[in-house]
Each structure stands twice: as C-alpha cells, then as structure tokens.
Amino acid sequence: MxxxxxxxxxxxxxxxxxxxxxxxxxxxxxxxxxxxxxxxxxxxxxxxxxxxxxxxxxxxxxxxxxxxxxxxxxxxxxxxxxxxxxxxxxxxxxxxxxxxxxxxxxxxxxxxxxxxxxxxxxxxxxxxxxxxxxxxxxxxxxxxxxxxxxxxxxxxxxxxxxxxxxxxxxxxxxxxxxxxxxxxxxxxLYRISFGTYGKPEKIFLDNLLNSISPDTTYDDLVDYLLKNQHLFYTTVYGAFFEITTVSNTEPIYYPAKNSPDVFCDPVQFDRVLVTLQTMNPHIKIIFNGRGDPLRHPDFITMVTSVIEKKLELIIETDGYCVTDNITEALNDFKENITFVIKIDAFSDETYKKIHNGYDLNIPKAAFTLLKNKGFTTYRQIVRMTCNEDDIEALLKNKDMENLILRKYSQYCGTLPDRKVVDLSPLKRFPCYHIRREISFTPDLAIQLCMYSNEKLHCTVDDAPDVYKKEFISQTKAEYRECCKNCDDYYIFNF
Ligand code: SF4
Incomplete structure (x- = not known):
C-alpha cells in the first residue's frame, strides 16, 4: 500500500x-x-x-x-x-x-x-x-x-x-x-554558528536580526557578515585563571616570575564565577598559567566552587602535587574535570632542559595515576626546537594517545623564538582570545589575554564590553603594541 x-x-x-x-x-x-x-x-x-x-x-x-x-x-x-x-x-x-x-x-x-x-x-x-x-x-x-x-x-x-x-x-x-x-x-575562520545552541549563539542571532532580515539570502548574508565583523563578538566562552604564581619547575616556555608568591582569594573567585555564569551558563573554566594550580592551599575549595555550579573545569598542571589524596578529594567531580599534564618531552634529558633539571618520571606518574583513577587526562607538549626530536620519538613509539601538542608562545616578545614552524594564516584576522576568552591574574585582575600582561582595568561585569571594543579595533586592523607582532591570535581553545 x-x-x-x-x-x-x-x-x-x-x-x-x-x-x-x-x-x-x-x-x-x-x-x-x-x-x-x-x-x-x-x-x-x-x-x-x-x-x-x-x-x-x-x-x-x-x-x-x-x-x-x-x-x-x-x-x-x-x-x-x-x-x-x-x-x-x-x-x-x-x-x-x-x-x-x-x-x-x-x-x-x-x-x-x-x-x-x-x-x-x-x-x-x-x-x-x-x-x-x-x-x-x-x-x-x-x-x-x-x-x-x-x-x-x-x-x-x-x-x-x-x-x-x-x-x-x-x-x-x-x-x-x-x-x-x-x-x-x-x-x-570566524567560527560563527547558527542554531542557537547556547547563550553566545543567541546573542549573535539577536544582534544579527536587529540589523538584517531573516529573509536575507545566504549569499547576501555572507557579504553582510564579512562587512560587519563587530557582530562576531558575543560573550565569554572560556575563563582562564592563574590561581597562583607558585610554580614547581618554572619551565623555559613561561616568562620568568618577577613577583612574590600570590594566591587567588577563593571567596572573590567564587563571586567572579557567579558573574561569569550569568554571561554564559556553560562557560568553561581553566586553571592555567605559569604557577601550578595545585600549589594553591585552597585548591580543593576552588575546584568545588566551579563544579558546584555545574561548570566544566580544565586543570593544567606539572603533576608534581598530584597524589592519592588529591584524586580522592576530587573523586566525586571527575565527570566535570579534565587534567592536562605538562610532560613536554619523551626523554628525561630533554625534560630536564625544559624544566630546570626536574624529573620526567613525576609528571608521567601523575598521568598514570589520574588515568587509573578514571579522570579524563591528557599529556601536553609545548612544541619547541629543543623537543622536536622527542615528538618524533613519541610518534615512532606510537605513543601519541591523549597527547596535546601546544604552540610555543613568545609572550609578546618576552621570550626568545623557539618555534619549529610558522603556521600563521596568510591574512591576519581578529584575535580569537579577545573574542571568546577572559583571562585573570592571581589577584583577579583582568588582563588582555593569557599571553599579554596588559591589564584591562575593568570589572568582570564590564569585561565583555571592554573585550568587544578591543575586538572591534582589531576588525579594523588597529592593534595594541603587544598585539602587533603576536602570532597567538589564531590559536583557539573554545
Ligand atoms: S593578538 Fe596576541 S597579545 Fe593580542 S590579545 Fe591576541 S593573543 Fe593576546
């Protein structure tokens, strides 16, 4: 029939x-x-x-x-x-x-x-x-x-x-x-999405429909978007917190620490999270930076602050403070936490050069412990001329599982050039970091991005407007000094 x-x-x-x-x-x-x-x-x-x-x-x-x-x-x-x-x-x-x-x-x-x-x-x-x-x-x-x-x-x-x-x-x-x-x-390249899966996409759609009819043809819409890139800024997708300046190994790919030990205030941190969540209910939280987050005495409290709000947390660590006690304390949160362990080498010799003579077996053991305890865990290598052979060795040993290769940054000219290849796009476009991220120092000041130490001198509430202005300037090819020769603008996290 x-x-x-x-x-x-x-x-x-x-x-x-x-x-x-x-x-x-x-x-x-x-x-x-x-x-x-x-x-x-x-x-x-x-x-x-x-x-x-x-x-x-x-x-x-x-x-x-x-x-x-x-x-x-x-x-x-x-x-x-x-x-x-x-x-x-x-x-x-x-x-x-x-x-x-x-x-x-x-x-x-x-x-x-x-x-x-x-x-x-x-x-x-x-x-x-x-x-x-x-x-x-x-x-x-x-x-x-x-x-x-x-x-x-x-x-x-x-x-x-x-x-x-x-x-x-x-x-x-x-x-x-x-x-x-x-x-x-x-x-x-502009990473725009239709379909309103979250608050950022809804903001984008609303702003777009305030200025153009939904009857617009696809070809005309593409023209319009290209000429109106200010619409691409919506709100923050990811918040980066350096919760302490204290590092275990002080690797060569971070600028030298030139300040006393600083620890983020956990109460203030919680307030900041509440505000960020109003901007984007699904914002990703990242503990990163030159300090090791596990060196913060209130590390567990701060992790709890994030997870209680049902947010996802990524923790970048050198692995030196990963212990059974830590994994037990975080056991109930493992669905929402991803660990990234900085291993940076295949051989202990290379690791020692990058991490001031420290021992590769420690981050390796941290990786194994976290994996065995059921945490989502990655190993990270910051790719430099000094560890390129190590990456080859990992490849030859078919040891690439759960491995992140991260671009080396010169932190706006602060560090020497150690990059292996230049993968910059032929034509520059506005920076992903200012368009989608917010970056905090340990005293919860907001900085331009994780690579620049320029402060934005604004409150968390005002940050999206300030970032939007920065973004719009870049759509007109107007750059701050620190951004002019930066090649981190095309790397994105979220
Ligand atoms: S261009 Fe570079 S320095 Fe400027 S905001 Fe982007 S990543 Fe930071």
Missing part, C-alpha cells in the same frame, strides 16, 4: 519527493526572534514551499515546546547516532531526498535550497552540503539509501556531536557521491 501511494505521488507530480527535517536535537529551548512575535520554527515554516516538501518533521529531545501544527513533532529518547539516524530514516518514509536544517536557524533561503536539491538530483548525489558558510547556516541533503549505509557504518550507541551527519559521512567519505556548494567568501 505504501508503495502504491509513493508511486502515485511520484507519477502524478513527475517530481522527486522531499522530507524536511528540522533538527532541534541540540536546541535547549524555544528560540524566538528578537521582537518575540515568532519562534524560529514559525519563521521557517512561513517560508517553506509545501510543494517542495511532502512532510516536515521536527526532531528534538523534548526541549522545544512551541511546535506549529503543520509540523510533526518527533521526540527522540537519546542523542546516540543510531537513534538519530534511524529516526530521520523512519520519518522520511518514501522520500527521495531528506533535507536537514537546524530548527533554531531562521535563515532558510528557499531558492538556494531548491538549487541544492536540483543539483543533488541531477548528479544523483548521496549527500550534498556546503563549505565556507557559518556552521549550520545552510541545510544538508541526504538520500535514504545513504542514511541506511551510515547507520551500518556508525553502529548504535556513540554519543555524538552537533555535526553528526558530516561526522558519519567522514567515516568512509570516499564511498559516497558528494555534491558541494561553496560560499563566495570562506567564513570558517
């Missing part, structure tokens, strides 16, 4: 049949346009051509409550790849093509989508997507057969990321016929 109905539609219309999946899997709530008159879903529905889509499905986890009557609401039980792909396949029924668009993104350029569908059909593609646009701006198209193959390829239970479709295709990319649409300007 289903087969007959399918043929009826196909033969009478002479056209392919398409299902539109509005992907709300990673959307945390209803998203309204700036005047609150409509949700993004209402807006998309008002623009779509129902002769193009035989059915429109919202796929979500139950967080979106306002669903237009003309949309079938499908709530999935979890975000594993098997469940998501099978749900899309089931709901697309006998469609020839499945168009997937992010439900929190009101920009739905129907002419562009039609062109994509036409080319997808003409070249009998399995998958059609775009390159160079902001993330999740342009829909993707997939055939049910391709989806079936992906289900086999990916298995069932893997928890996935928001770009699950491309992630699944990438597992065997050469097996699929893929059509690609390329943006006239490549905006990938």
């Amino acid at each position: 289903v087969f007959l109905i399918y043929n009826y539609f196909y033969n009478v219309s002479g056209a392919f049949m398409n299902t539109l999946i509005l992907d709300g899997i990673f959307q945390n709530n209803d998203v309204t346009l700036t005047d609150n008159s409509k949700t993004t879903l209402d807006y998309i529905i008002s623009k779509i051509d129902r002769t193009l889509f035989e059915r429109v499905i919202l796929l979500q986890t139950g967080t979106i409550t306002t669903v237009p009557d003309t949309v079938k609401n499908v709530v999935i039980e979890n975000k594993t790849i098997g469940v998501i792909l099978k749900s899309i396949l089931k709901e697309s029924k006998n469609s020839d093509n499945i168009v997937i668009h992010t439900s929190g993104n009101p920009f739905f350029d129907i002419q562009y989508v039609k062109t994509m569908i036409d080319r997808h059909e003409k070249y009998v593609a399995d998958y059609t997507y775009s390159i160079g646009f902001p993330d999740f701006l342009v829909p993707q198209i997939i055939t049910p057969n391709c989806l079936k193959n992906l289900i086999t390829l990916c298995g069932e239970n893997q928890e996935i990321r928001d770009d699950y479709l491309f992630y699944a295709i990438s597992k065997d990319i050469n097996s699929f016929d893929i059509e690609t649409f390329i943006s006239k300007h490549d905006l990938r």
